[in-house]
Amino acid sequence: MAKPTASDRAKHPRTVLAGPYGHPFHPILVTIPIGAWIASIVFDVLAIFAEDPSGLLFGAQVLIAIGVVGAVLAAVVGLLDYSVIPSGTRAKRMALAHMVLNLTAVVIFAVSWMVRANHGHDSVIAVGVVLSLAGLLLVGASGYLGGELAYRFGVRVADESKQAEGFAKR
Numbered sequence: 500m501a502k503p504t505a506s507d508r509a510k511h512p513r514t515v516l517a518g519p520y521g522h523p524f525h526p527i528l529v530t531i532p533i534g535a536w537i538a539s540i541v542f543d544v545l546a547i548f549a550e551d552p553s554g555l556l557f558g559a560q561v562l563i564a565i566g567v568v569g570a571v572l573a574a575v576v577g578l579l580d581y582s583v584i585p586s587g588t589r590a591k592r593m594a595l596a597h598m599v600l601n602l603t604a605v606v607i608f609a610v611s612w613m614v615r616a617n618h619g620h621d622s623v624i625a626v627g628v629v630l631s632l633a634g635l636l637l638v639g640a641s642g643y644l645g646g647e648l649a650y651r652f653g654v655r656v657a658d659e660s661k662q663a664e665g666f667a668k669r
Contacts, residue, residue, distance in 0.1 A: 578598075
């Protein structure tokens with residue numbers, strides 16, 4: 500039996516907590532913070548035009564909190580995926596950049612939440628909105644790197660022989 504390559508090792512989970520082979524949990528969980536944070540910005544924009552923005556601003560703050568909690572969960576399983584990428588590789592360096600951008604975004608969103616919590620919900624606070632937009636830009640850049648890791652380098656993606664099963668004719 501051939502010794503597994505670096506690519507082979509990066510495709511298989513270290514533990515079942517990261518998701519089964521070919522179906523990692525990290526990409527599923529990242530939809531929670533991304534969706535919550537985008538929705539919070541939509542609420543911010545709607546609040547600008549609302550006669551009484553308090554409900555929308557409170558909603559935006561709650562969505563930011565949901566996003567932060569979701570991001571922490573995604574980070575935990577993302578760290579499990581990170582741990583199977585061999586050291587000294589381009590994929591490992593890219594994964595580190597992906598992680599740093601995401602963790603920075605989480606901190607920015609947490610600060611946005613604190614700014615909003617200290618300000619109240621009577622009017623839109625520009626600092627909170629700007630922080631959220633900055634955090635979302637980082638998440639977008641990080642998402643690009645995450646796509647590179649999965650679709651270009653095949654991290655936690657089933658190998659081509661397994662993929663071929665889906666295209667085999669009966």
